[in-house]
Amino acid sequence: MNEMIGRCTGMAAEPAAEDVARLTDHYFLRTKAIVERYGDCRVTYAVFMRRPVLFTPRLAVNWLERIAAERGTRFDIGLNYEEGAWVGAGEPLMYVAGSLFHLVDLETILLQKLGAACVAAYNAYTMCVELPQVTFLAMDARHCAGREMAEMMAYAASVGSEAARRQANAKGFVGNATAATAHYFGQADGRGTMPHGLIGYAGSTVRAAEMFHETFPDDDLIVLVDYFGREIADSLEVCRRFPQLAGQGRVAVRLDTHGGRFLEGLDPQASYAVLERHAPESIRGYRTDAELRHLVGTGVSAAAVWHMREHLNAEGFDKVRIVVSSGFNPAKCRVMAYAKAPIDVVGTGSFLPDNWGETYATADIVDYDGVAKVKIGREFLLRHPK
Numbered sequence: 001m002n003e004m005i006g007r008c009t010g011m012a013a014e015p016a017a018e019d020v021a022r023l024t025d026h027y028f029l030r031t032k033a034i035v036e037r038y039g040d041c042r043v044t045y046a047v048f049m050r051r052p053v054l055f056t057p058r059l060a061v062n063w064l065e066r067i068a069a070e071r072g073t074r075f076d077i078g079l080n081y082e083e084g085a086w087v088g089a090g091e092p093l094m095y096v097a098g099s100l101f102h103l104v105d106l107e108t109i110l111l112q113k114l115g116a117a118c119v120a121a122y123n124a125y126t127m128c129v130e131l132p133q134v135t136f137l138a139m140d141a142r143h144c145a146g147r148e149m150a151e152m153m154a155y156a157a158s159v160g161s162e163a164a165r166r167q168a169n170a171k172g173f174v175g176n177a178t179a180a181t182a183h184y185f186g187q188a189d190g191r192g193t194m195p196h197g198l199i200g201y202a203g204s205t206v207r208a209a210e211m212f213h214e215t216f217p218d219d220d221l222i223v224l225v226d227y228f229g230r231e232i233a234d235s236l237e238v239c240r241r242f243p244q245l246a247g248q249g250r251v252a253v254r255l256d257t258h259g260g261r262f263l264e265g266l267d268p269q270a271s272y273a274v275l276e277r278h279a280p281e282s283i284r285g286y287r288t289d290a291e292l293r294h295l296v297g298t299g300v301s302a303a304a305v306w307h308m309r310e311h312l313n314a315e316g317f318d319k320v321r322i323v324v325s326s327g328f329n330p331a332k333c334r335v336m337a338y339a340k341a342p343i344d345v346v347g348t349g350s351f352l353p354d355n356w357g358e359t360y361a362t363a364d365i366v367d368y369d370g371v372a373k374v375k376i377g378r379e380f381l382l383r384h385p386k
Contacts, residue, residue, distance in 0.1 A: 014063075014148055015109065017070040024108040035101045044097040044367035046374075046381035047110070051089050051358050053118035054125055055081045056159045059152060060113040064096065064106065073102045084121070084163040092381055093118075097367070107363050115361035116149070116353055117156040123351040124160030126330040128170040130337045131346065136161065137191055138176035139325065140349030147180070154181030157351055161185075193219070193254075199227040205234040206241050213242065221245055222252040222323055231257060231264045231304075232311045239317045252321035252344065255308060259299040259327070263307060271296035271303035275339060278306045282339040294335035300326045302339035309342045323347060329354065 015023055035041075061077055068075045075098040081087055093114070096103065128136060138157045144150040154176055161172030175191040176182060182190050194212055202208035209223045221242060225234045235253040239246040257263045262271070275283050275295060282302065286292045296303045305322060312320050321344035328336075329350035336343060353359045366374045366381050374381055 017067050020067070020105055020109065024105045028105045028107060032101060032105050035104065040099050040101045041369045042097065042367075043100045043103065043365045043369075044095055045103065045107070045363045046092045046366045047094050047096065047114065047361060047363045048090055048092050048381065049087070049115060049118060049361050051119070052122065053087055053093075054121035054160055054163055055079075055083060055085050055087050055093055056117040056121045056156050057094060057114065058083060058159075059117065059155055060110055061094075063113055064110060067106060068098070068102070071102050073099055075103065084125075084159045084166075087118075090380060093361075095366075096363075100365075100368075111361040111363060113152065116356075116359040117152045117159075118361070119353040119359045120153050120156035120351050121160040121163070123330050123353065124157040124173065125163045126160075127328070127333045127346070127348070127351060128161055128164035128172040129168045130330065130333040131343065132164070132168050132170035134343050135171045135345045136173040137345060137347045138173050138185070138349065138351075139192075139347045140352055141176070141178045141181075143349045143352055150178065151181055153349075153352055154178075154184045158184040160351070193222040194224055196224060196227050196256075199224055204228075205230070206237050209238045209241065213245075220250045220252065222254055224256060225253045226255065226257045226263075229261065229264060231255060231308065233264065235308065235320075236311065236315055236317070239312070239315065239320055246317050246320050249319040249321065251317075252323050253308065253312075254323040254325060254347070255300045255304060256325045257299050257304065259297075262298050263300070263304040266301075266304060266307055268296060270307075271301060274303040274306045274310070279339040279341075282335075285338070286335075290331065291335050294332050295339055300324050300328075302336055302341040305336070305341040305343055306339075321345065 021029060057079055064075055064077060075096055078095040080092055080094060087093055138154060140153045141150045144153055157173050164170035164172050173185055175185050175187050177192050178190040194208060199205055199208045202211055205225055209221060213221055223238050225231045239251060242251055245251045272283060282295055286295055294301060308322055323345040324343050325347040327350055328346050328348040364374055364378050364381055372382050
């Protein structure tokens, strides 16, 4: 465990010690004042969550150690699991021991840095395991509530991805959208090509592709193709415009069709027919309405991906890759795997927790000056670090 803690140092950690008082729950500040008046004691906190997660402690531990150093004290932090390990609901994730006076006002921020990251890592892991031959890009930054959350989510995606690589030989997440957190994926910069705004600016999908290639000639050409609702036509037009790049596998089309319409050339009947040709078992084995929508519904469905692959291959563009985005969460990835959808890359921010109530980490004091003590009903936490 000490080796793990050692790897947690040297990373950005906010907020600073002087900010703690205005960011923590007020009743912790009241308790701190009382302890200061009546005398300090050594306590041990147990930290746990109420649902299964992947353990992502690095940011929380780094912050605790920094605050301890600034306060001239020391916290004994015992991690019960390795980073990226699966942890069951209610299992203590970690124990933190030290001065009650110095620990009591840190609980709020500690839990903020732990809970959401653990759930996001679990989600990222699930997605990567469901589609192990697919490359993922983290596009969560625009959905995060500020810089601190963006760092937490990037870190979480990297932990979940690494766990999927170890356990399922998955390709996992290879990059993300911003330079600030690219280092979590071993990159020096963010990754991305063009937003819909560039298509509108250029006036056509092909012209946007030309502008991009003229400006960044050494980069692969990844083109959004849903702006005008002509996903098939515009994809083929781009490939015909850049046949050499397409033949070299340096062209990709990104499907981001929204849920308000079908991809060009599809309707319910045509969508069923596409899957009947390529993955008939998928439309006979779905279990929920949500799964059916992912298979043959509007937006980027499994049928839509197969439909695009059919048209690209028919024109001889079999090396052109398909990038998908738009609502790719664990459930949608599972359906795509079931339909054997020919996806090369998934761009997603949907590993962010959907049900925020599931992200709530909880901490309880389980020891006061060597005496085991916890509120009734939490006796399962009465275990101490080895």
